[in-house]
Amino acid sequence: MHFNLKGLLIRNGFFLDANRPQIYINLYTAFKKAILNRSLETGSKLPPSRVLANDLGISRSTVLKAIDLLLVENYVVSKKGSGYYVCPPQDKKIKLNFSAIEKKGGYPTLSKKGRAFGNNAKWMVEDNNTGVAFRPGLPPLDIFPVQIWKKLIDEYWKHTTPSELSYCNTIGLQCLRENLSHYLRVYRDIHCHPDQIIITTGSLHSLYLVANVLLEQNDEVIVEDPTYPMAHNLFKSLGASICTAQVDAEGLNLSTICCQHPKFVYTTPSCQYPLGIKMSMKRRRDVLKWAAQKETYVIEDDYNHEFSNWEKPLGSLYGMAPQQRVIYLGTFNKLIHPSLRLGYMIVPDQLMDAVIGLYKQSSRFASRENQKAMSTFIEKDYLNKHLRRVIDTATERKEVFVHHFNTVLGDSFSLDHNSLGLHLIAHNKLNTTDTFVEQKLLQHNIRVHALSKYHIGPNSANGMVMGFCSVNPKQIKETIQNMGNVIEQLKI
Numbered sequence: 001m002h003f004n005l006k007g008l009l010i011r012n013g014f015f016l017d018a019n020r021p022q023i024y025i026n027l028y029t030a031f032k033k034a035i036l037n038r039s040l041e042t043g044s045k046l047p048p049s050r051v052l053a054n055d056l057g058i059s060r061s062t063v064l065k066a067i068d069l070l071l072v073e074n075y076v077v078s079k080k081g082s083g084y085y086v087c088p089p090q091d092k093k094i095k096l097n098f099s100a101i102e103k104k105g106g107y108p109t110l111s112k113k114g115r116a117f118g119n120n121a122k123w124m125v126e127d128n129n130t131g132v133a134f135r136p137g138l139p140p141l142d143i144f145p146v147q148i149w150k151k152l153i154d155e156y157w158k159h160t161t162p163s164e165l166s167y168c169n170t171i172g173l174q175c176l177r178e179n180l181s182h183y184l185r186v187y188r189d190i191h192c193h194p195d196q197i198i199i200t201t202g203s204l205h206s207l208y209l210v211a212n213v214l215l216e217q218n219d220e221v222i223v224e225d226p227t228y229p230m231a232h233n234l235f236k237s238l239g240a241s242i243c244t245a246q247v248d249a250e251g252l253n254l255s256t257i258c259c260q261h262p263k264f265v266y267t268t269p270s271c272q273y274p275l276g277i278k279m280s281m282k283r284r285r286d287v288l289k290w291a292a293q294k295e296t297y298v299i300e301d302d303y304n305h306e307f308s309n310w311e312k313p314l315g316s317l318y319g320m321a322p323q324q325r326v327i328y329l330g331t332f333n334k335l336i337h338p339s340l341r342l343g344y345m346i347v348p349d350q351l352m353d354a355v356i357g358l359y360k361q362s363s364r365f366a367s368r369e370n371q372k373a374m375s376t377f378i379e380k381d382y383l384n385k386h387l388r389r390v391i392d393t394a395t396e397r398k399e400v401f402v403h404h405f406n407t408v409l410g411d412s413f414s415l416d417h418n419s420l421g422l423h424l425i426a427h428n429k430l431n432t433t434d435t436f437v438e439q440k441l442l443q444h445n446i447r448v449h450a451l452s453k454y455h456i457g458p459n460s461a462n463g464m465v466m467g468f469c470s471v472n473p474k475q476i477k478e479t480i481q482n483m484g485n486v487i488e489q490l491k492i
């Protein structure tokens with residue numbers, strides 16, 4: 001790739017004056033300055049002299065003369081058959097120092113919402129790819145059928161027309177919404193028209209859209225405690241007044257809740273996050289009855305339904321609701337992989353225009369290429385095949401995980417195996433906090449999430465939330481062994 005460096009060189013003093021002799025000196029000086037102030041990074045390749053000459057409107061011999069000077073002074077190096085590369089600048093005098101950039105006078109202030117988003121940006125630990133084991137919320141990443149997906153993407157590019165590269169429908173491709181409506185009918189007892197489905201980039205995106213169109217400052221929102229921290233952070237950033245609801249063996253319990261006019265209750269009935277409890281039938285009826293009495297909405301985050309409903313299937317709250325009170329959020333990012341960024345939602349008719357309006361005025365639509373590939377993935381039954389493989393793999397890995405965890409760490413933690421999701425919770429028997437354990441393990445590239453961080457406000461939780469199936473059995477065993485070594489050190 002050859003950048004056109006004309007603008008960069010002009011910013012560094014290059015000017016073209018046909019009347020001036022020795023343009024090459026001016027070009028050399030501009031290059032030198034750009035290298036010293038790191039506008040041209042060490043190791044970057046210069047465009048070929050022919051391209052440079054063409055871009056700058058000067059002769060190639062002028063360019064070559066300037067490059068010769070740079071070579072002599074070691075600002076660039078020539079690699080045979082490859083080109084010229086920028087060397088590390090020796091002279092540090094003009095080095096750009098970001099902290100030295102002048103900040104003069106005042107700047108417009110952030111909005112209240114802007115400040116809140118900044119302040120609430122904390123997540124468990126930084127999002128990066130280190131320590132995939134045992135990050136919660138990941139499917140078996142190593143069995144994703146890469147070759148099939150690649151074939152579907154190749155197909156897409158073979159048939160796509162130039163006009164299809166333009167903007168597309170915000171609510172998503174018709175074919176994907178049709179295939180999805182069939183999928184949701186079978187698995188979630190959701191009977192909806194494809195036009196009621198909105199394709200997003202994931203559950204969090206859907207939640208962002210819904211929460212934004214519903215919430216005013218200080219509006220009451222009911223949240224399970226513990227809950228998905230990103231959802232809690234989002235509601236806080238939007239200025240909501242958070243009311244917490246207990247979770248017991250039957251799931252969300254609204255009987256003790258104390259609030260006046262909640263805008264919605266946010267719940268994860270298929271698999272309470274992070275406790276992994278499935279909401280009982282009675283509680284589902286209670287929640288829907290309560291929502292009708294309070295004239296409010298229920299946001300059903302069905303992030304994990306494929307896994308938690310495999311053995312003992314239970315339909316969705318949405319499917320049970322006769323009134324338009326349930327906002328349904330689903331995602332492919334959990335079943336396929338999180339970097340896919342495809343989710344879906346169904347909102348009551350009265351919210352549709354506002355949600356689509358906000359979506360259009362912000363992120364437009366999800367990647368067409370991925371939408372098309374996903375649609376064919378469902379249509380050709382690859383999704384069901386993959387789902388069966390994921391279930392089998394997760395079952396096998398759970399056994400391996402539980403066995404090795406109890407063998408190596410049974411003295412220090414008690415593992416709760418009842419969770420229905422792809423993660424397990426281990427309660428800490430040591431005299432340490434879970435945040436300390438989380439931090440220590442991360443130093444060894446082992447990622448677990450501290451249970452206490454899922455709670456809202458002060459709490460006595462002390463445990464680790466661990467995804468058990470993103471890596472293969474060998475890596476599971478090795479990682480647990482490493483965990484054992486780290487935990488032994490903590491006991492000393």
Ligand SMILES: Cc1ncc(COP(=O)(O)O)c(C=O)c1O
Pocket residue numbers: 137201202203204205228268273301303330331332333334338342343
């Ligand atoms: C309960 C819950 N809801 C939603 C999400 C977000 O899913 P997505 O990646 O589709 O935005 C997560 C991700 O971890 C989650 O745990």
